[in-house]
Amino acid sequence: MADIIFVLNGPNLNMLGTREPEIYGMDTLDDIAGRLEDKAREAGVDIDFRQSNHEGHLIDWLHEAQAAGAKAVLLNAAGFTHTSIAILDAIKAIKVPVFEVHLSDPQQREPFRHFSYVGLAAKAVFAGHGANSYELALDAALQL
Numbered sequence: 001m002a003d004i005i006f007v008l009n010g011p012n013l014n015m016l017g018t019r020e021p022e023i024y025g026m027d028t029l030d031d032i033a034g035r036l037e038d039k040a041r042e043a044g045v046d047i048d049f050r051q052s053n054h055e056g057h058l059i060d061w062l063h064e065a066q067a068a069g070a071k072a073v074l075l076n077a078a079g080f081t082h083t084s085i086a087i088l089d090a091i092k093a094i095k096v097p098v099f100e101v102h103l104s105d106p107q108q109r110e111p112f113r114h115f116s117y118v119g120l121a122a123k124a125v126f127a128g129h130g131a132n133s134y135e136l137a138l139d140a141a142l143q144l
């Protein structure tokens, strides 16, 4: 069976394409998923791409990634990045490496975005490259 990589997206990312395009660009989440799936297919890896506006779903899916034997998780926890001890705990509870992803560079934005709970447990961070941040994170995950 092919390796599987989970790509988990948090709140408001379903609005990409129309959401603050000057910050997040014009790509929709479906556009991003399509490109990642093409790239993963070339590498012989399956992608399980999901989005939720609910913190608990992201936590359940992190646990599920481990149960499914995922090779890695790419996680854009969006606003929960900066608030969620529970997501940090979930990342620490699993052995699957988690790569933190952001379209924008939170370090270059408002001070309340500078701290990342996800970053305390993530293997690496890919931020500030727009939709390409996901592809860069996938490249890193494929090298594991």
Ligand code: DQA
Binding pocket: 011, 012, 013, 076, 077, 078, 079, 080, 081, 101, 102, 103, 104, 105, 106, 113
């Ligand atoms: C984001 C950055 C977060 O600060 C913000 O809350 C988001 C999107 C990004 O991808 O740039 O919702 O994670």
